[in-house]
Amino acid sequence: MSSKKKLSSQQTADLLKIVKARFEKNRNRHKGIEWNEVQAKLKASPAxxxxxxxxxxxxxxxxxxxxxxxxxxxxxxxxxxxxxxxSPETPKGRRSICYDHAALESRKEHKPRDSAMNMAADMGIDLLTEEQYRQLQQLGEFDLKTSSWIVTPAPVRKLGGALFCDRRYNTVFVYHNGAESYYAVRGFRGSLKV
Incomplete structure (x- = not known):
């Protein structure tokens, strides 16, 4: 594994401290799961x-x-x-991006800095599906002011579109947009299996 994709001992300790505190504060998200078991899995998986x-x-x-x-x-x-x-709103460090690499390449001017699919792949995570996004919304209220790209079915993407979700009026909405579009309030949420 590249040293660029490996945390130092101090980075690992700092990250585990942050994630443990969040885990303990939000027990409703993971009833019946014990932190020690999660931590052991994480420590065994440097990537x-x-x-x-x-x-x-x-x-x-x-x-x-x-x-x-x-x-x-x-x-x-x-x-x-x-x-x-x-995060309550779509992650700040992943906003103002289009959907995928093809969409990024299709823009001749005013290109965004990256795409959701590229960033997710570089990070080693997956975009949420619509089902996962709805599952997340059962755990709290997310994206009340922002929106998040989600995995788009191939037939929709083939026609140039991409899907995104948000929560308004206590309801989760799924919308479509051109895959090449990007907005300051749209990013993406990811999932990681450990």
């Missing part, structure tokens, strides 16, 4: 720790939201802890 740190430093406030506790062979479950970005 995942690096990705979690990327989520943190870009403003995502990652937290554990579930655990797949069945073996891989059963119903596709992985036995992994699942983190989502739980």
């Amino acid at each position: 995942k720790l690096w990705s979690l740190n990327e989520m943190e430093i870009t403003g995502g406030e990652p937290d554990v939201v579930s655990y797949d506790n069945l073996p891989r062979r059963q119903a596709g479950k992985t036995g992994e802890y699942i983190f989502y970005d739980c």
